[in-house]
Amino acid sequence: MGFQEFKPRQFQQIPMVVKNILIINVLLYFGTLVFGELLHRYLDLYPIGTPYFKPYQFISYMFMHADIAHILFNMLAVYMFGSILENIWGPKRFLNFYLLCGLGAAFLQLGISYYNNEYTILLGASGAVFGLLVAFAMMFPNTELQIYFIIPVKAKYLVIGYALFELYNGFFAHDNVAHFAHLGGLAVGIIIMLIWKKNKTFFF
Numbered sequence: 001m002g003f004q005e006f007k008p009r010q011f012q013q014i015p016m017v018v019k020n021i022l023i024i025n026v027l028l029y030f031g032t033l034v035f036g037e038l039l040h041r042y043l044d045l046y047p048i049g050t051p052y053f054k055p056y057q058f059i060s061y062m063f064m065h066a067d068i069a070h071i072l073f074n075m076l077a078v079y080m081f082g083s084i085l086e087n088i089w090g091p092k093r094f095l096n097f098y099l100l101c102g103l104g105a106a107f108l109q110l111g112i113s114y115y116n117n118e119y120t121i122l123l124g125a126s127g128a129v130f131g132l133l134v135a136f137a138m139m140f141p142n143t144e145l146q147i148y149f150i151i152p153v154k155a156k157y158l159v160i161g162y163a164l165f166e167l168y169n170g171f172f173a174h175d176n177v178a179h180f181a182h183l184g185g186l187a188v189g190i191i192i193m194l195i196w197k198k199n200k201t202f203f204f
Contacts, residue, residue: 014079015086017095021063022075025125028063029071040064045106045122047113062102064123074125081132088139097192101131101185108184112170122178127185130166134159134189159186 014022032039045061046052065071086094105127113120133155136143141156153161163186170179 013087014083015091015094017091017098018078018082018086021078021082021098021125024063025065025071025075025078029065029068032064040123043123045110047110047119047121050119058103058106059099061106061122062099062125062128065125066123070124074129077129077132078125081129081136085132085135085139097131097135097189098128100192101188102128104188105130105178105181105185108187109178109181112180120178122181124178124181126178127181130162130182130185131189131192133162134186135193138190138193162186 028039028043041052042054043057043060043064045057046054065074082094082098085097089097102125106122109120109122109127137155137159141154143155144152145155145158146152163183166179166182166186169175169177170183
């Protein structure tokens with residue numbers, strides 16, 4: 001679990017779990033174009049205790065997206081970082097990591113929303129994606145990534161910058177972005193990576 005050298009040529013093929021995540025997200029996005037709010041009502045994550053809440057929504061919300069920009073950004077990140085991580089970890093460990101980060105994102109955002117007496121509906125893979133990003137940065141901290149395909153920045157600094165950005169916006173921005181969900185996915189990703197590093201093995 002120590003620092004590794006990143007060799008892009010090792011990860012040219014899209015692995016099984018990443019491929020299925022991409023397919024499911026795309027299919028459900030086109031489904032929302034056909035069925036609209038009906039699909040969102042069943043698969044988005046509604047606050048616990050509200051009429052539309054169902055337990056399975058803790059998983060299904062990760063595969064729903066609001067618009068084309070939302071899904072494109074998330075799926076590009078799943079493809080870029082997820083392919084690398086799944087090829088290193090294998091499909092089972094990667095899927096567990098992805099889902100746990102998504103669950104952590106949901107619980108933190110719903111908890112914060114409940115505390116603030118806000119009615120928040122969650123959808124999108126962003127929380128799980130932030131988990132992938134932090135895992136990549138912890139494994140390949142000095143790999144340069146391109147912000148907007150132009151500005152080079154090392155992975156470790158990109159994650160720190162994103163975390164601070166989301167923390168600030170979580171408290172001060174008034175928008176429809178679930179900033180604490182991003183932080184939840186990132187935090188769970190860090191915790192899992194530290195557990196794996198400490199034990200020198202994978203438990204889930």
